């Protein structure tokens with residue numbers, strides 16, 4: 001599934017960020033812990049040079065804790081990268097990143113100079129909520145509409161760190177089809193053009209393979225079906241997503257599953273593993 005993004009806008013954002021980079025000591029990238037690869041922005045690796053990066057795996061409250069720790073190990077294999085699982089529901093976890101900034105850029109700290117950090121993230125990963133927590137006041141708009149910082153915004157956190165909010169809007173992994181689906185499953189992209197039963201089927205296929213016990217428990221299905229489509233049908237039947245005549249309304253069943261998945265009521269679920277995405281990257285390069 002291809003995610004729609006705009007080349008002109010991507011080019012402009014890249015140029016603006018490249019211009020700011022010489023005045024920046026380090027990068028804070030906010031990711032969605034359920035999709036640490038698919039929610040990352042491909043440009044950051046190119047633009048960072050050897051600057052340290054903190055990858056905040058936000059929404060860890062919704063992600064599978066075992067996979068989150070595997071992701072931390074995987075991401076920290078890259079030189080200069082620290083990965084911190086956090087949830088904005090626990091503000092102290094987010095605020096602890098300031099200490100990590102100091103450790104990553106010790107020379108600025110020792111000189112008594114402010115550490116200059118830039119914060120980046122694709123829409124809906126929780127960047128605005130994070131900024132507001134760090135600043136201790138409402139600076140960035142949160143919620144459904146992606147908050148686009150029109151001009152570069154500098155926020156003095158009053159603790160030795162000055163935060164620059166990224167101008168423009170960053171895009172996710174667009175070249176990997178599975179990433180498009182995962183972004184839709186977690187609700188990061190809300191494109192009405194995408195059929196919800198397609199996204200629901202993608203989710204159901206993955207859940208059958210990766211989290212069968214959670215599905216059995218949530219929907220009371222002892223004998224799981226073989227395919228995602230059949231699973232959606234079974235969920236729809238059990239939850240009353242029916243047309244007159246008793247046929248299952250598949251898009252309603254898909255919406256139900258996606259809604260519960262996003263809210264975390266199915267369980268703590270991560271939609272991708274380091275092994276999966278390593279194999280997919282190799283496949284994308286091969287094609």
Ligand code: G4P
Nearest residue numbers: 058059087088089123124125126127128129142143144146
């Ligand atoms: P953004 O600036 O990156 O676009 O994200 P923003 O802070 O606006 O957060 C997007 C949504 O994610 C918000 O929900 C916010 O409450 C939620 N969120 C942020 N951090 C966390 C977290 O650690 N855990 C959980 N569970 N949710 C978090 P919303 O206002 O309901 O918007 P939406 O989800 O309906 O789009």
